[in-house]
Amino acid sequence: MARMHNKRKRVFVKPVVKTPKHVDHVTGDKIPKSFVFSRGKLPGPLRQLQMDLRKLMLPFTALKLKENRRNNLKDFLNVAGPMGVTNFLILSKTDTAPYLRVARTPQGPTLTFKIEEYALAADISQSQLRPRCPPDLFKNPPLIVLSGFGTGDQHLKLTTVMFQNIFPAIDVNTVKLSSCQRIVLLNYNKDTKLIDFRHYSIRLQPVGVSRRIRKFVQNHQVPDLRNLQDVSDFVTKAGYGSESEADDEAATVTLASDLGRVNQAASKSAVKLQEIGPRMTLHLVKIEEGLCSGGVIFNEYGNPSEKKREDPKEVSPQESQEEGDSEDEMDDNDDDDLDE
Amino acid sequence: MDDAAARVGEHKMKRRKPGHSKKSKKRVNPSHGGGGPKVKKIDGKMKRLFRKRAREYNSDDDDKDEQKLDIQDDRDISAGGNEMKLLEAGDDDSDDNSADVSGNGSGEEDGADSEDGHGTAKFKDGSNAFRAAFESIMSNAVTDDGLGPVLSAQRKLVAEKLAEEGVEKKVKGEAKKEKQLVKEKGHVKPANYLDAREKFLIGVATKGVVKLFNAVNKAQHAQKGLNPSRSKDEKVIKKRRKEAFFSELKKPSSSSSANLTKVGTSGEDQAPAWAPLRDNYMFSNPGLKDWDKVQDASEGEGGSEMPEYKSSSDDE
Numbered sequence: 055m056a057r058m059h060n061k062r063k064r065v066f067v068k069p070v071v072k073t074p075k076h077v078d079h080v081t082g083d084k085i086p087k088s089f090v091f092s093r094g095k096l097p098g099p100l101r102q103l104q105m106d107l108r109k110l111m112l113p114f115t116a117l118k119l120k121e122n123r124r125n126n127l128k129d130f131l132n133v134a135g136p137m138g139v140t141n142f143l144i145l146s147k148t149d150t151a152p153y154l155r156v157a158r159t160p161q162g163p164t165l166t167f168k169i170e171e172y173a174l175a176a177d178i179s180q181s182q183l184r185p186r187c188p189p190d191l192f193k194n195p196p197l198i199v200l201s202g203f204g205t206g207d208q209h210l211k212l213t214t215v216m217f218q219n220i221f222p223a224i225d226v227n228t229v230k231l232s233s234c235q236r237i238v239l240l241n242y243n244k245d246t247k248l249i250d251f252r253h254y255s256i257r258l259q260p261v262g263v264s265r266r267i268r269k270f271v272q273n274h275q276v277p278d279l280r281n282l283q284d285v286s287d288f289v290t291k292a293g294y295g296s297e298s299e300a301d302d303e304a305a306t307v308t309l310a311s312d313l314g315r316v317n318q319a320a321s322k323s324a325v326k327l328q329e330i331g332p333r334m335t336l337h338l339v340k341i342e343e344g345l346c347s348g349g350v351i352f353n354e355y356g357n358p359s360e361k362k363r364e365d366p367k368e369v370s371p372q373e374s375q376e377e378g379d380s381e382d383e384m385d386d387n388d389d390d391d392l393d394e
Numbered sequence: 395m396d397d398a399a400a401r402v403g404e405h406k407m408k409r410r411k412p413g414h415s416k417k418s419k420k421r422v423n424p425s426h427g428g429g430g431p432k433v434k435k436i437d438g439k440m441k442r443l444f445r446k447r448a449r450e451y452n453s454d455d456d457d458k459d460e461q462k463l464d465i466q467d468d469r470d471i472s473a474g475g476n477e478m479k480l481l482e483a484g485d486d487d488s489d490d491n492s493a494d495v496s497g498n499g500s501g502e503e504d505g506a507d508s509e510d511g512h513g514t515a516k517f518k519d520g521s522n523a524f525r526a527a528f529e530s531i532m533s534n535a536v537t538d539d540g541l542g543p544v545l546s547a548q549r550k551l552v553a554e555k556l557a558e559e560g561v562e563k564k565v566k567g568e569a570k571k572e573k574q575l576v577k578e579k580g581h582v583k584p585a586n587y588l589d590a591r592e593k594f595l596i597g598v599a600t601k602g603v604v605k606l607f608n609a610v611n612k613a614q615h616a617q618k619g620l621n622p623s624r625s626k627d628e629k630v631i632k633k634r635r636k637e638a639f640f641s642e643l644k645k646p647s648s649s650s651s652a653n654l655t656k657v658g659t660s661g662e663d664q665a666p667a668w669a670p671l672r673d674n675y676m677f678s679n680p681g682l683k684d685w686d687k688v689q690d691a692s693e694g695e696g697g698s699e700m701p702e703y704k705s706s707s708d709d710e
Contacts, residue, residue: 199602226613239599295566307607
């Protein structure tokens, strides 16, 4: 009888524990989640890019999000609320170029990027001699590194904040190094005003250990000793390529804890990055206040309405308001064009 | 017999002209002559029986029906391979053509029909003409173009059509290519090697990772051997973190002050970096205040130096 009571109690308690669904159970931070979808019909390669982006956003994204042609933005927004989705990545395509919009739900802002160039994950793995994809690569969110954004421009600051909040924040005190498997790099080039978007996998290798021994420890296979006179030769004989690997001092770290079988906490490890794609070159075109609507905060091409906007602050509040309204309308039109 | 045959032939020709009547007659015939009144359908057995009877009645007979059968049989023989077909035609009453041919055949056999003779002559002429034409065609050297041997009238048309198709294909292909280009816009296949730009980007990313890992190492060094999920360890961890935080706070303050002093010195009057070259080097450095005296003192006595040094330091 007592058992029964216990069972009932447990069942009752469980949902109470489960309620903070969108919150990291260690740090208590809210976990950002995302939808990656497209507006309008995409050609084959862009569809693939969308899939790659979804994989990149794993694990807090809908990998198999089914979208209908009739779905509009409102539908996604309605679903996003209860699911705790905080970010939208929207791919669209015009005759001039494909576009990527990164938006925060439900209120915005929205950053519109023109994708100048892109390469799919498949292309990148094809270009590599040994593409690497460990089975648990996509089980943890990627780290994000933003570089070159500190020029003091407001729109760049906003971009930084946006991208930092796309992925869950890392608590230095509790993070496990084994969960850091991927890294997303956004590098802003001042001269060309382009943002390089790269996605790498992180690999750690012990420094000062010959390749042979490393492989032996990793693979757990009986090595081929036919050509050796003595067992000690296996350890002492230097394999080729070991010198070049050990040269980069800047890329070595001492680990806080053991990582895998090979990387001991005491010894130094070298950080090796290998690209997994997708690769994009983005050009920040526009920032809007709302979710794909609202006033334009920043426009790369200097919209005439934007120029007006800066002036009337000195003139009178009424005029500026009117102009703001007209801007909104224009933005809506722009959106329609993009969507088509 | 000849007479009879001729008569019958005439009779047949006459009868054939109306066309449909013959069939009906044919259908009626067997039921009248050969079999009993019960037999209405002619199956294979009956056919064989009729044929046998026809062979037996090879002489003149009074019965017209039997004669007709006889003639039919003759026709069959003359037609050779068409024998079965003919019989079937008789049964099915659908095959008019074969019946006509058979009629012609019988006429030729008789040789009585003048019209038939004329037809053969014509055919002979026709065959000669055909032979001549065929030979002339065959003797022609075939031009070896893409169109192949085609009659001249047709050739022009075909050429035109092909040219048109070619143009159409070209236009279509171009349109397709353009579409593909639009589709693939911005899609770039990466190179097999790492160029300078990629290397630089990897370097940047590596720096970021190293920074993070070092920070993690620093932060987690304090809580080594403690499990953050256990409440007992949590207090200790909190305490250690606090200490680490404060120690961290103290460190940058010293470094910032150093920065400040650096800024101050550099801001004054671009003083040289090496201390002995500065103007106030002698005053700021207490050991060098009375350098000539010290030298003298060191020559004379060593004890007088110490109190002087102390006083100078106190003044400062």
